[in-house]
Amino acid sequence: MFFFRIVANVPVTNDAVSVSGELKKWHTVTLTFDGPQASENDAYNPFLNYRLNVSFTHRNSGKKYVVPGYFAADGNAGMTSAISGNKWKVHFSPDEVGDWDYTVDFKKGKWVAIRSRTDRMPSGEYMDSLTGTITIQLTDKVGRDFRAHGRLQYVGERYLRFAETGGLCIRLRDMITLSKHRPHSSGVDCVVVIARLSMMSSCSWKTGSTLLSLCWLCWRCSVSREYN
Numbered sequence: 001m002f003f004f005r006i007v008a009n010v011p012v013t014n015d016a017v018s019v020s021g022e023l024k025k026w027h028t029v030t031l032t033f034d035g036p037q038a039s040e041n042d043a044y045n046p047f048l049n050y051r052l053n054v055s056f057t058h059r060n061s062g063k064k065y066v067v068p069g070y071f072a073a074d075g076n077a078g079m080t081s082a083i084s085g086n087k088w089k090v091h092f093s094p095d096e097v098g099d100w101d102y103t104v105d106f107k108k109g110k111w112v113a114i115r116s117r118t119d120r121m122p123s124g125e126y127m128d129s130l131t132g133t134i135t136i137q138l139t140d141k142v143g144r145d146f147r148a149h150g151r152l153q154y155v156g157e158r159y160l161r162f163a164e165t166g167g168l169c170i171r172l173r174d175m176i177t178l179s180k181h182r183p184h185s186s187g188v189d190c191v192v193v194i195a196r197l198s199m200m201s202s203c204s205w206k207t208g209s210t211l212l213s214l215c216w217l218c219w220r221c222s223v224s225r226e227y228n
Contacts, residue, residue, distance in 0.1 A: 017130065026151065031054065033126065034088075035071075035126045049109060051112045059098060072085070097137060100133065108124040151164075
């Protein structure tokens with residue numbers, strides 16, 4: 001069994017794992033492991049016959065997340081189009097500052113990736129049972145950067161809510177109402193756009209702000225009204 005601690009905000013590499021990404025709250029931290037050599041075209045399919053899960057536990061609060069990993073070919077397949085390699089990855093976005101302890105569970109066996117129980121499946125060896133710690137700091141992002149607002153969460157309401165700020169994320173199409181309007185001076189339909197004027201961020205709006213309806217696509221019509 002291996003154990004090590006990572007506290008830097010720069011990529012860290014040792015013989016067992018490479019950690020990349022800023023070690024900050026709400027930022028994506030990526031763990032890359034050297035696992036078995038495999039190919040997408042192998043009869044022993046790496047997506048079906050291996051299962052990589054990493055359990056992250058926050059030391060102070062006791063929060064625990066089990067994050068599934070995946071076969072990543074050469075580790076940069078999005079750019080190289082590689083279909084084979086020995087890189088296996090996990091992405092994690094911590095929602096607490098402080099120490100997060102993690103443990104790797106790597107299994108192999110026929111269809112193990114989609115089995116409901118894996119306790120009797122053999123170890124995939126390599127990074128199986130690897131443990132370590134990452135230390136997370138506060139984010140330095142502000143403004144419209146989503147990492148300043150936190151993860152979007154479903155809270156049983158119509159709109160998703162940011163976990164850090166508590167603000168609602170309202171899609172632009174929900175803030176604009178399109179309706180047909182036939183002005184007296186024209187024989188064609190035009191579109192009335194109703195939109196809020198004041199915006200708090202790229203995804204949330206002030207409540208009770210003035211609404212302005214504009215009739216466009218028809219230069220003859222000058223309909224313009226304000227709604228409070």
